[in-house]
Amino acid sequence: MKRSITKNGSLLALFALLCTALVASVNQFTFERIKTQQDLELMRTLHQIIPDSIHDNALIEHCILIHDEQVLGVDEPLPAYIATLKGEGVAIAMETVAPDGYNGKIKIIVAINTLGEVLGVRTLNHNETPGLGDKIDLRKSSWVTAFNQMSITSAQDKRWAVKKDGGQFDQFTGATITPRAYVGAIKRTLLYFNANKAELMNRPANCEVNYE
Numbered sequence: 001m002k003r004s005i006t007k008n009g010s011l012l013a014l015f016a017l018l019c020t021a022l023v024a025s026v027n028q029f030t031f032e033r034i035k036t037q038q039d040l041e042l043m044r045t046l047h048q049i050i051p052d053s054i055h056d057n058a059l060i061e062h063c064i065l066i067h068d069e070q071v072l073g074v075d076e077p078l079p080a081y082i083a084t085l086k087g088e089g090v091a092i093a094m095e096t097v098a099p100d101g102y103n104g105k106i107k108i109i110v111a112i113n114t115l116g117e118v119l120g121v122r123t124l125n126h127n128e129t130p131g132l133g134d135k136i137d138l139r140k141s142s143w144v145t146a147f148n149q150m151s152i153t154s155a156q157d158k159r160w161a162v163k164k165d166g167g168q169f170d171q172f173t174g175a176t177i178t179p180r181a182y183v184g185a186i187k188r189t190l191l192y193f194n195a196n197k198a199e200l201m202n203r204p205a206n207c208e209v210n211y212e
Helices: 002-049 143-147 177-201
Strands: 063-066 078-085 088-101 104-113 118-125
Touching: 002 104, 002 118, 078 177, 088 177, 104 177, 118 143, 118 177
Parallel strands: none
Antiparallel strands: 063 078, 078 088, 088 104, 104 118
């Protein structure tokens, strides 16, 4: 009887160990596949907002980390990707967050050239209401293209607000909070870039990114 209990206990322990190993293997495999897909999507996005004609480097390889909660909307470092031509910085794509979206944080990436002009903007992640706030997604609306070629002169630049607040950007019918938060995040990002351009464009790569 005692031997039987010991044997069964050993079998159960072995079974549990095998199950744990299997789950860990599946999780690792799934994580790697998801990460690869995310990296591919990031590369596609970077090439959309920074034209290939203005740089000669692999954008995702020159990644730097920026940490400024007040500007970036989160208390953690976010990546930025520097475009260079013959070794000289010509543009940067900065990830930033609008912390005050209607349904939470909106993750954005903003490409800016050395003149401080927006080359392109894309939404990386959001939870805004379908049919209303989701117009920040280029697949739903061309609204984000309104930022192209825009620049900012100062924090008092009145253009950088939705029309309801006296600015020049359209709000969404029934959803003003989302575009207001979005415009605010890009405005802060542009001001930060203008104030720190030389340091940012000359910073060596200091973050690791998998790209396959």
